[in-house]
Amino acid sequence: MLNDIFIAPFTEFEFMRRALAGALALALGAGPIGVFLMLRRMSLVGDAMAHAILPGAAVGFLLSGLNLFAMTAGGLIAGFVVAVLTGLVARTTELKEDAALATFYLLSLAVGVTIISLKGTNIDLLHVLFGNVLALDDQTLLLIAANATITLIVLALIYRPLVIECVDPGFMRTVSSAGGPAHLAFLVLVVVNLVSGFHALGTLLAVGIMMLPAAIGRFWARDTTLMILIATASGVVASYAGLLVSFHLGVASGPAIILIAGVLYLSSLLFGRVGGLVRQAFPGRHLEA
Amino acid sequence: MTIRRNAQKEDAMLTRRQALAATALAALFVAPGARAQDRLNVIASFSILGDFVKNVGGDRVEVATLVGPNGNAHVYAPSPGDAKKVADAKLVFVNGLGFEGWLERLVKASGTKAPIVVATKGIKPLERAGEHEHDHDHDHGRADPHAWQSVANAKIYVANIRDALIAADPAGKDAYSANAAAYLAKLDALEHDVREVIAKIPADRRRVITSHSAFGYFQDAYGVNFTAPQGVSTEAEASAKDVAAIIAQIRKQKVAAVFLENVTDPRLVEQVARETGAKVGGTLYSDALTDDKGDATTYIGLMRHNLRQLASALVS
Numbered sequence: 001m002l003n004d005i006f007i008a009p010f011t012e013f014e015f016m017r018r019a020l021a022g023a024l025a026l027a028l029g030a031g032p033i034g035v036f037l038m039l040r041r042m043s044l045v046g047d048a049m050a051h052a053i054l055p056g057a058a059v060g061f062l063l064s065g066l067n068l069f070a071m072t073a074g075g076l077i078a079g080f081v082v083a084v085l086t087g088l089v090a091r092t093t094e095l096k097e098d099a100a101l102a103t104f105y106l107l108s109l110a111v112g113v114t115i116i117s118l119k120g121t122n123i124d125l126l127h128v129l130f131g132n133v134l135a136l137d138d139q140t141l142l143l144i145a146a147n148a149t150i151t152l153i154v155l156a157l158i159y160r161p162l163v164i165e166c167v168d169p170g171f172m173r174t175v176s177s178a179g180g181p182a183h184l185a186f187l188v189l190v191v192v193n194l195v196s197g198f199h200a201l202g203t204l205l206a207v208g209i210m211m212l213p214a215a216i217g218r219f220w221a222r223d224t225t226l227m228i229l230i231a232t233a234s235g236v237v238a239s240y241a242g243l244l245v246s247f248h249l250g251v252a253s254g255p256a257i258i259l260i261a262g263v264l265y266l267s268s269l270l271f272g273r274v275g276g277l278v279r280q281a282f283p284g285r286h287l288e289a
Numbered sequence: 290m291t292i293r294r295n296a297q298k299e300d301a302m303l304t305r306r307q308a309l310a311a312t313a314l315a316a317l318f319v320a321p322g323a324r325a326q327d328r329l330n331v332i333a334s335f336s337i338l339g340d341f342v343k344n345v346g347g348d349r350v351e352v353a354t355l356v357g358p359n360g361n362a363h364v365y366a367p368s369p370g371d372a373k374k375v376a377d378a379k380l381v382f383v384n385g386l387g388f389e390g391w392l393e394r395l396v397k398a399s400g401t402k403a404p405i406v407v408a409t410k411g412i413k414p415l416e417r418a419g420e421h422e423h424d425h426d427h428d429h430g431r432a433d434p435h436a437w438q439s440v441a442n443a444k445i446y447v448a449n450i451r452d453a454l455i456a457a458d459p460a461g462k463d464a465y466s467a468n469a470a471a472y473l474a475k476l477d478a479l480e481h482d483v484r485e486v487i488a489k490i491p492a493d494r495r496r497v498i499t500s501h502s503a504f505g506y507f508q509d510a511y512g513v514n515f516t517a518p519q520g521v522s523t524e525a526e527a528s529a530k531d532v533a534a535i536i537a538q539i540r541k542q543k544v545a546a547v548f549l550e551n552v553t554d555p556r557l558v559e560q561v562a563r564e565t566g567a568k569v570g571g572t573l574y575s576d577a578l579t580d581d582k583g584d585a586t587t588y589i590g591l592m593r594h595n596l597r598q599l600a601s602a603l604v605s
Contacts, residue, residue, distance in 0.1 A: 135557040
């Protein structure tokens with residue numbers, strides 16, 4: 001009985017195993033990225049960046065159809081250009097990061113839409129907007145896994161400067177010049193993860209698997225390391241549970257995964273150990289002397 | 290096999306000769322005064338309908354299609370240019386049966402006085418295949434709009450188009466009647482070939498899966514069973530439950546082949562084929578003709594292409 005509900009879908013159907021592997025790899029990479037985005041008050045950057053990537057992917061799709069390489073390359077190029085320009089402008093001019101990003105992602109979007117409308121408007125962009133986690137072939141799966149691996153390795157390398165800059169950017173500038181390069185590397189990772197996310201879940205939901213787990217982690221831990229662990233774990237749980245819900249109840253898979261993450265988020269918001277609403281309403285007794 | 294191929298070749302030559310004769314004849318009729326600006330400006334909502342109208346209208350009619358080759362008429366977003374085209378048209382041909390949900394607003398917005406001709410008038414609609422228990426928010430009814438997938442229905446389209454053209458341009462009555470008769474003869478030959486090829490497929494192998502259930506009328510007319518992992522419209526995303534059900538069904542019923550389409554996400558179909566070992570056929574065209582480089586540039590080409598694909602995947 002329990003076996004039928006929780007395990008059999010994956011042993012019986014290969015596409016479920018593939019979906020699970022893809023979603024798990026995605027959650028592993030996106031969890032830490034999301035936490036850093038949140039700590040740096042860049043939670044909406046993921047969303048904006050997804051818009052920046054979309055035109056690149058769409059142009060890749062226009063040039064060579066539903067071709068993984070072309071769409072990935074297009075998305076990466078558009079994303080990198082926007083990320084690097086944003087970082088440079090924010091660090092060298094008076095414009096802050098959010099304003100710089102807003103200008104460049106809007107430009108990217110405009111360029112993409114213009115190119116598409118020049119080539120004709122009849123293509124079905126829906127499948128570019130929403131990837132399908134149920135249809136991961138070997139190529140896509142490898143791409144997602146490689147992205148997750150690269151993400152974790154690079155994060156390990158830039159972890160210290162990244163954390164210090166989140167906490168005290170002024171201090172960081174006085175002791176080291178690694179802040180800038182670490183920040184750029186981090187933005188590149190954001191792009192890489194969004195591109196792989198859009199192959200599995202589609203651009204919009206790719207941002208969801210990045211930001212919702214991070215917000216969940218925030219309600220349970222003050223320590224960055226623990227926060228990342230909790231975020232990644234809730235991403236993993238949401239992927240597994242979301243696929244099961246899609247399998248048993250017949251709802252679309254990508255949204256199901258994000259909705260499960262949403263349920264986890266709402267319960268964390270209420271009952272979280274760090275600043276959860278119930279916690280705040282009924283604080284424990286103060287330590288007494 | 291060789292006999293059949295020769296017969297096909299002969300057939301193709303014959304139809305080509307007929308087509309030449311028909312165009313020459315039509316040219317003779319309309320030659321005086323058939324300058325471009327004198328032609329009847331008409332609109333067809335999508336490429337297959339446009340092909341019918343071109344065949345019946347011949348030189349007297351200038352046809353523009355809104356959803357061009359390879360486009361998806363289910364989710365099409367009209368442009369201001371389309372509204373202008375509709376406003377300038379003398380006749381607007383639509384498929385009806387809820388196929389072009391976006392068209393009503395376009396016609397209103399364009400302010401056109403042109404009569405709207407529903408080409409499926411008189412066709413007995415089928416229920417949509419693959420209807421889920423839960424209803425999606427479609428803005429159309431439950432009829433399956435892909436009526437042209439049966440050649441008998443295509444003949445009704447042609448008759449409706451002929452009558453509408455004659456009503457709008459009585460002077461061209463003879464030309465339209467002659468064109469329609471020539472085209473109907475070609476459709477008869479097509480129907481005959483479809484039945485002949487399908488009769489050669491063993492009955493227990495006439496089961497295929499395709500990513501978009503647009504073949505309800507083909508199934509009804511010719512007895513090939515089509516199943517799809519998605520509903521009749523491309524709007525709903527397939528769930529893990531749907532995909533699992535399809536895979537279980539292929540395993541149980543020993544479905545022979547899986548086909549891709551030119552408008553829906555092929556990745557899902559490839560996954561199902563990988564997992565079941567069913568044969569992956571080439572592309573079946575359903576909603577749209579291909580552009581000039583493709584192999585379904587006309588309705589007859591499209592049906593013959595689909596027939597070839599079915600035969601090569603199903604004849605073991």
